[in-house]
Amino acid sequence: MALSLSPAFLSPSPRMEPSRSRTRDFFMGRAFCALAIFAALMASTTPSPLYPVYIAEWGLPQSAGTTIFAVYAIGTLLSLFLAGWLDRLASDRRQILLPALVFTMLGALMFAAADEVWMLLVGRFLSGASTGLITSTASTAIFELDSEEKRGRAATVSTVAFTGGAASGPCLSSAALAAGVAPLVTPFLCIAALALVAFVGLSLAPWPKGRNPAASSARKPSEIRPDLSDGDRARYLALACLSVAVAWMLGSMLMAASVSLATELFHLQVYALAGLLPALFQLAGGIGQVLAGRIQPLRAILLGCGLLAVLQLGTLAGAWAGITAVFILAMPLCGLAYGAAFVGGASLVNRTAAQGTLARKIARFYVVGYLSNSIPTFAFGLMIDSHGLATAFTVFSLVFVLLALTGTVIAASWIRKGGAGA
Known part of the structure; x- marks a missing residue:
């Protein structure tokens, strides 16, 4: 199950001083952070309609499908354990987001090229690891890159990107199945392309120079x-x-x-x-x-x-x-x-x-x-x-x-x- 941090847990870093110009200056950064969330969540849910296909075509037991699915959680757990440590080391959140998007691309390409179960397991693990890093880091970045008076909008953007990506994954693979357009390959090439666009966009987007590496979860x-x-x-x-x-x-x-x-x-x-x-x-x-x-x-x-x-x-x-x-x-x-x-x-x-x-x-x-x-x-x-x-x-x-x-x-x-x- 593709799941992410609740907006209740997300808040901007205290040293990121919001300003009215922040909404305009860092629009590209927020947009490509949202796209990164969308791509990661799409990658996490796209295989769901395909597990019976793998089982039928490869002659696998039913437990193989649920095992491939469950490996995702191992990657996500590992990334959650590492996320805090990585956040303290990084001076720019893109230092976490860009490698995580590479994991998304590699995981999708492993699925697209898979002809053995171990490739699906590796691809699923990479998808889980990238989703854990991207959802937490990109959601926080969307908060930090927006002005304080638009903080509610930032939560909405994160939620829409998460839900949209999670819902689009099964739609993509189901459409490929219905059309008969290489359903075990085409959806994952689309995900890799989407992650690549997010990677390039984040690399080129304007970004603030100062941030608090240990973003707090401050509450009222x-x-x-x-x-x-x-x-x-x-x-x-x-x-x-x-x-x-x-x-x-x-x-x-x-x-x-x-x-x-x-x-x-x-x-x-x-x-x-x-x-x-x-x-x-x-x-x-x-x-x-x-x-x-x-x-x-x-x-x-x-x-x-x-x-x-x-x-x-x-x-x-x-x-x-x-x-x-x-x-x-x-x-x-x-x-x-x-x-x-x-x-x-x-x-x-x-x-x-x-x-x-x-x-x-x-x-x-x-x-x-x-x-x-x-x-x-x-x-x-x-x-x-x-x-x-x-x-x-x-x-x-x-x-x-x-x-x-x-x-x-x-x-x-x-x-x-x-x-x-x-």
């Missing part, structure tokens, strides 16, 4: 809760981690296996339409994040986890009955609920972390998220090989619903008690 005093005990903060962090684990657990499974689920369990006969379902999920997920960002974190978690539990139970019933429309309808609705659960957890961390600890809390939050992105999906693939898709989906759904209901009950309890972020 009103956003900090000094009245919370350490125990309360730990419990809020645990709920936030549970919420992101629920969201990313389902999201990654759907991105890795939605085409197989649609065609085999729900009997969707139009393969190109099945390939578009991941794009529908990603688009709805972006909308869900924007909408849920306007409500209190605990309520967003309650809404997101509660809806995900109900929707997954309904989807499971639809799978048993073989009703195609259930899965098609569930994908965008699950995307909306996923967005609410994710942004609710991210905002709760931001709201309840003690002063000076936010960066560490964010790191833990995303480590849990990416582990939930990879381990359940890998296990799901192994279960398909040993017990079949229907049994694997049933077991996954029941475990998932239990976790989602746990998050729902905890959030509802804390809302009744008037907890932070309620």
Whole structure:
């Protein structure tokens, strides 16, 4: 699942003095940072409709598809661990962005040239590593390159670039499948070309000379809760981690296996339409994040986890009955609920972390998220090989619903008690 830093975690560096001229002077820099995010996220989601093709044409087990998908999280986790250290060393954020875009190009070219599984694994790892570096660094750069009064616009630009790229990837590969235009090659050449344009644009764009290498995650005093005990903060962090684990657990499974689920369990006969379902999920997920960002974190978690539990139970019933429309309808609705659960957890961390600890809390939050992105999906693939898709989906759904209901009950309890972020 291609996921990025929540806008709740992004803020400009304190030494970057915004001015009215900044909006005009650094427009190219902001535009190509947005394009870099778009290209990285497109690279991360483009393979989703193609996994069944690789499995069928190369004679691979189902677990191969989910393993290739899950390797992405390893690259992203590694890049997140390195991002802070690299940011302190870099005097210019492009020193991180340009090599990351090279990784995006190399990952796409590995997919385009692939004739063995190891090439897909390497390409997927490079895609994950580049996405982790680009989404965090480019999003922060967009904030820094804009004027203070336009800070809200900067968050919107980052979110639109992320959501647009994530949704465009499956559309690109599905279009190549429908047209029969080398679907295992053409989409990845397009991604490499897009990353190259972003690389050249960032290299040539005007850029400020001064920056703080350790950009702070400053929050308004009103956003900090000094009245919370350490125990309360730990419990809020645990709920936030549970919420992101629920969201990313389902999201990654759907991105890795939605085409197989649609065609085999729900009997969707139009393969190109099945390939578009991941794009529908990603688009709805972006909308869900924007909408849920306007409500209190605990309520967003309650809404997101509660809806995900109900929707997954309904989807499971639809799978048993073989009703195609259930899965098609569930994908965008699950995307909306996923967005609410994710942004609710991210905002709760931001709201309840003690002063000076936010960066560490964010790191833990995303480590849990990416582990939930990879381990359940890998296990799901192994279960398909040993017990079949229907049994694997049933077991996954029941475990998932239990976790989602746990998050729902905890959030509802804390809302009744008037907890932070309620």
